[in-house]
Amino acid sequence: MQSRTRAPRATGRPRSAAADAAILAATREALVELGWSKLTLGDVATRAGVAKTTLYRRWAGKNELVVDAVAELFDELRLPDRGSLAADIEGVVLQFAAILARPEAACGLMAVVAESTRDDALRARIRTSVVEPQKRLVLQGRERAQQRGELPPESDPAEAARTVDLIFDVVAGAVVHRTLVSAEAADEEWVRGFTRILLVGLTS
Amino acid sequence: MQSRTRAPRATGRPRSAAADAAILAATREALVELGWSKLTLGDVATRAGVAKTTLYRRWAGKNELVVDAVAELFDELRLPDRGSLAADIEGVVLQFAAILARPEAACGLMAVVAESTRDDALRARIRTSVVEPQKRLVLQGRERAQQRGELPPESDPAEAARTVDLIFDVVAGAVVHRTLVSAEAADEEWVRGFTRILLVGLTS
Amino acid sequence: MQSRTRAPRATGRPRSAAADAAILAATREALVELGWSKLTLGDVATRAGVAKTTLYRRWAGKNELVVDAVAELFDELRLPDRGSLAADIEGVVLQFAAILARPEAACGLMAVVAESTRDDALRARIRTSVVEPQKRLVLQGRERAQQRGELPPESDPAEAARTVDLIFDVVAGAVVHRTLVSAEAADEEWVRGFTRILLVGLTS
Amino acid sequence: MQSRTRAPRATGRPRSAAADAAILAATREALVELGWSKLTLGDVATRAGVAKTTLYRRWAGKNELVVDAVAELFDELRLPDRGSLAADIEGVVLQFAAILARPEAACGLMAVVAESTRDDALRARIRTSVVEPQKRLVLQGRERAQQRGELPPESDPAEAARTVDLIFDVVAGAVVHRTLVSAEAADEEWVRGFTRILLVGLTS
DNA sequence: ATATAAACGAGACGGTACGTCCCGTCTTCCC
DNA sequence: GGGAAGACGGGACGTACCGTCTCGTTTATAT
Known part of the structure; x- marks a missing residue:
């Protein structure tokens, strides 16, 4: 980290x-x-x-310090095995929402992202320390769904990688926006609705 | 404003x-x-x-000043009439991405959002000045799509309002995350892929 | 000052x-x-x-500040009229010794003099603010002694100026050294002995 | 040392x-x-x-270190035998002035003296290491002058000791003041004038 | 020869003051 | 009364050294 x-x-x-x-x-x-x-x-x-x-x-400054402090918080994310892709997604999104509900995560993360708009090295550090490691969750979820037969094996690896990134941006972005801008809890009901849209979009 | x-x-x-x-x-x-x-x-x-x-x-301070300065930037968003719901969404998402690509918008907006995690009055001001006014775009888009027959008239008003908020969180969140965290351009190709997923999810 | x-x-x-x-x-x-x-x-x-x-x-720094703070202390020096040149000198030397016995004068003055060995601007400031103004005492003393007939009118102005500087260096230097290096009080007895030597040397 | x-x-x-x-x-x-x-x-x-x-x-600190470093510089002082008391004094005063003209001697010595105004142990160390050893020069000079018949043998030992201290304060103080405060070289001309006054005062 | 013990280099440690920058308020004069 | 100018009390900055400490290494002697 x-x-x-x-x-x-x-x-x-x-x-x-x-x-x-x-x-x-x-x-x-x-x-x-x-x-x-x-x-x-x-x-x-x-x-x-x-x-x-x-x-x-x-640490070189406040930014770097907070990135490291916040990064540790996201390491506890785990993909639960709840029996179906939809349930797995809901589970991990709820975990993510729970972390974002903690004030140190929310304000720390948003602040360094804000700073990173003017500091490429900082942005790289955020991606390396915070963002990229969590993409494992998307990969695990897809793999497990493929084993269950819920998703077909990917044919085009490049397209598959793009899809991972897209999913990640959509999930992370939506939860963050819901929680921090709209200032409403990403509760079970919301997560259910969100997951439904996402999953239909992905599997159709 | x-x-x-x-x-x-x-x-x-x-x-x-x-x-x-x-x-x-x-x-x-x-x-x-x-x-x-x-x-x-x-x-x-x-x-x-x-x-x-x-x-x-x-102005009371830096936060309030920047909110006002940034808010003006988003007032220029317009829902284009490109003939289909998908094209309309793509158009407005591209506009939004273009604004977010401007450094004053990106860094100003993210900074005040970060600050707002600890300041409810500021968050309210952001929502009033920046966020809520743009929901008109979602409403206009739905209305126009309904007139075109692409979407059915909503039956449950409460459910419809929840959907507007959900769409807004997903769209705004995904574009912001793509642009500022993943640090990749929300270009036409990406917007097309994103819009497809969103629209399938919504209309199914 | x-x-x-x-x-x-x-x-x-x-x-x-x-x-x-x-x-x-x-x-x-x-x-x-x-x-x-x-x-x-x-x-x-x-x-x-x-x-x-x-x-x-x-003030630019500690040095400049202390010079000004110390300079004020020496402004209270006055040449007393005690009836003879010897008595006048003894009087003013005792005053000088009394000021130097005050810790703020001693430690402040010596410190800035020490610093001034590496800082010409500071030395100039010390001379302008602290040292030169007190040469008036030597001038007044000589003038008064000439009026009394204790000293002849000076013939060579350049030589007279050099003598003023010499007397000043000897008086100030000796009192400072006695007080701060030898760490003995410049009391009446010492001042009497010192004045005798100085005066004999000057008038012979 | x-x-x-x-x-x-x-x-x-x-x-x-x-x-x-x-x-x-x-x-x-x-x-x-x-x-x-x-x-x-x-x-x-x-x-x-x-x-x-x-x-x-x-060494316990900067002060002690610099005292030792400076003390070595003054050990090289020697009383020259130039045939007369006046010439001997002039010679040793010129040597002293030459050492004081070296920046490490001037700034080191003045700094520790300044510090010693608030530190009795340091002042004692300075006297022991730097000042007292040089009083040998005054003693040697008097002895040699007595042998030459330029000075009478001292009658009162206590008075004689007081005179040694007085001379030392006057000489050291005047040269230091001339060099470091008045910032003028203690050159041959000045030393001649100074020595004349001192000697007349002492022998009259 | 080998064990002991102090001196040594390197550099991290808790701490203090530095001099600078900016904050948000105030005081002054001018319009 | 608004506004430009700028001094004010205050707080945090990031840096430089302080004097101490904890390492691993070196170097004399005492066994």
Whole structure:
């Protein structure tokens, strides 16, 4: 999740592993209490029981830190096996909605996406750390549906990849918009309606 | 678009109408050049040739100012009459994508949405100023499709309203996600694929 | 004493005159309590009941601030009329020693002199604000002694100027060294001995 | 010069003697280039090719380090034998002025003196390491003048000691003030004038 | 020769102050 | 009374060093 790969240095005091975890946890805590714009790195450092310099030694700024803090939240997504493609989709969409209902996820994610409109490196980091890893869910779902015979095996791999991306944009986009812009809960009823449209569109 | 209602005062120098326009234009210009996080109200005031006090007299802060500045961008959306529901949808989605491709729209909109996750008044303002007015497009599209006989007249008004909201979330969400998160253009090909799924799902 | 001359601006809020005085007083207070090296501008600002920015708007840094704060201390030096040149000198030297015995004068003055060894602009500022104004004491003393007939009128003006500088260096240097390096009080006895040597050397 | 006394340990790696010299030399080099206030111990350690911990193991801080670094500079002072007391004094004063003209001596010495106004231990260290050892010059000079018959043998030892201190304060103070405050070279002409006054005062 | 123990380099650590930037408010003068 | 100008109190920024610490490594002596 954390893309900072550092060759383990041969010499000098090694970095505290505990500090990383404490900082990310403190970041999420601060996001909940203060939101993005009132979150300060000094405050995060204090909450984590860490010096500001330690924080800056590991993350370049607020954006990078929050990406990592938020990314961990989405790692808990799992594709449930509920017996049918529709039910599986509903299950994972509900999980996604549940995560987005958490304030640290919502405000952290939207803030870094907003920032990324002017920062290509940040956008790449978001995709690498947050978005791309979750496409596994779409792939798993399709595979399982194919095994069940609900979907035919794909014939054109390129077309299949495009479809994965399309589905992902539609699902993620719709849930985010419903939750954060329309400010209505993506509850079971809504998810059912949404899934029906999506699935009909895909299987016809 | 601007919710600041001020009773026309009987006495004293009236507020310059030109200043409002200059400030909003300067805000969009600054958004393009600097992005949300580096945009400062002092800079906007300078660009607009206006004192900082004048700006604060009219807007409560950065959020409100940017909402107003961005809202104007979406007012130019029009539902084209291209002969079929599918073509109409494609047309308006392409328009929407074109607006979102402008940096001031993308970064301004996402930033205020991000802020609104912690500020209900701001979210309400966004919905009132930016989102709700555009639902007219969905309504117009459905009406026109019904006149053409492409869609049946709705039987249940409540269900119909829910569908409008669902469509809006799916369309707006998918385009935003495609453009800003996946960072790929919502071009004609993509819009065609997206519209097909949406329409099949809706009409089946 | 304060060399910051600023053309009175036609527009905008004028600078607070009270702030200047409060800052200089706070600086002296902090010098007494903390000394030069532990004196921080943030702390001075707090003591003065002033924002750090206000302080930085008026002084470029710690050095300049302390020069101004210390300079005021030496303005209270007066040449007493005690009836003879020797007594006059003793009187003013004792006054000088008394000021140097104050910790804010000693540590502030020495610190800026130390800094000035690497900063010509600062040295010039010290001379203009602190040192040169006090040469008036030597001039007054000589004039008065000439009126009394204790000293002959000077024949060579250039030589006379050189002598003023020499006397100043000897007096100021000796008192400073006695007080701060040897760390012994420049008391009446010491001043008497010192004045005797100086005066014999000058009048012979 | 270095007051750090450490009991010779029976075992373990002994401290590098070369490191001490390298550190003091690096300190003087850094004083020349950066001056006191911008000199950092980390930088000195780097210049000396030594770890910061090694430096801290031997000196308590910047003050102590610079005292030792500067003290070495004044050890090279020698009382020349130029045939007369006046000439001897002129010679040694010129030497002293030459050392003070070196930036590392001037800025290092003044800085620690400034610090010592708030730190009695530091002042004691300065006197022990830098000042007192040089009083030998005054003693030697008097002794030699007495042998030449230029000065009478002292009658009152206490009075004689007081005179040594007075002379030392006057000489050191005047040269320092001339060089660092008045910022004029203590050249041969000035030294001649100064010595004349001093000597007349002393011998009359 | 080998174990012991201190010195060493490297660099991360908690911490403090820096000087800057911007905030949102205020005070002044001008129209 | 509106508006331009700009000073004000305040808060966070990201950086630079501080002096301490924790590593792994090196280097003398004591066994």
